[in-house]
Amino acid sequence: MTQTLVVERPVPGVAVLRLDRPRQLNAIDEVMVGELGRACTELGADADVRAVVLTGAGRGFCSGIDMRAFGPGMLEASAPAIDRLRFQEAMAALPQALRAMPQPVIAAVNGPCVGAGLALCLAADIRICSAAASFGNAAILLGLSGAEMGMSYHLPRIVGTSVAADWMLTGRMVSAAEADRRGLVSEVVEPEALEQRALELATGIAGLAPLGVQLTKRALQVNTDAPGFSQAVELENRNQVLTHATDDAAARRATWS
Structure with missing residues (x-):
């Protein structure tokens, strides 16, 4: 049983990994950090799973770290640097866990995809989104570096260095149309068709060797x-x-x- 995730097996060979904190736009809290890491490991080791769809419950994909109610593991700026480094490493381990899964991961971005949520999206192998999706790096708006959780690695390789610099240095939100135009996603569909399209892609992959x-x-x-x-x-x-x-x-x- 999980508190922050739902794992579904809608068709043979396909697992849907759904972030499930819809009231918080699926913001990542301390419980989700542990549950998402374990889910990636468990699904990755399951030979019956041949493709994975990552999406969010409700109207958001993932709005990043839960700044209001992360949990007791949230550290103050006055905490020792080594402790704050360990915290950052735990967050960065999430996109690493997604990327390390042997199965292809399809990110079906159904709404706001911000900060850590963008990092998860970038770690997927295929990204599709609904017309209602939006994307943002955001960390720089909080006085932090925009380069975190693998974004300075993935984003330039996906959209090019100049576009990545624009998005990361300004922290501005990017529409689904711009994400499509810049190559961040391979397809934009209407919101009501997103999950079915993701399942079609995953099912096709699951049917291959x-x-x-x-x-x-x-x-x-x-x-x-x-x-x-x-x-x-x-x-x-x-x-x-x-x-x-x-x-x-x-x-x-x-x-x-």
């Missing part, structure tokens, strides 16, 4: 930082050799003959 899917995800992650074309091709070559020898691949090839 698991090893091929997982090695594709890893190659995309690793080769984003590849030092050159040759190194990227080396990894791709090895992945193809590994997947070619599987029974799953043989069965699928047979249907094409």
Whole structure:
């Protein structure tokens, strides 16, 4: 049982991981930090789960850290630096846990996606959103660095350095239309169609060969930082050799003959 999350299995092979604090626009509190980390680990280890949809309950995706009621773990600025570092590391572990899942993660952004919520969104493999979604870095508006929870890594690679600098240095909110235009999301749909579209994508992926899917995800992650074309091709070559020898691949090839 969880207090801040709902995990659903709507179709075989697909898990929906729903942030469930709708009255707070799914802001992250201390309980959610622990529950979300554990859920990523548990779903990642479940061989029956082949794709994951991450979304929010109610009208928000995730409005960031709950500044009003995070819990007793929230530290004052006067706390020792080492304790504040541990707090930040615990928050940064959340997008790391999402990124480390072997299954592809589809972020279905249904509303405001701000701060830590944006970090979670960026850690997903595929991002789609409703026309009602909006995105913001926001930390800089609180006097903090806009670079946190992996955002200075992910965002420039997704939208380019100049656009990332604009969003992170101003903290301004970005509409679904601008997010689509800049390549942050691959698709914008009407709010009532968002979850069904995410499930369609996830179901399609879940129907593919698991090893091929997982090695594709890893190659995309690793080769984003590849030092050159040759190194990227080396990894791709090895992945193809590994997947070619599987029974799953043989069965699928047979249907094409």
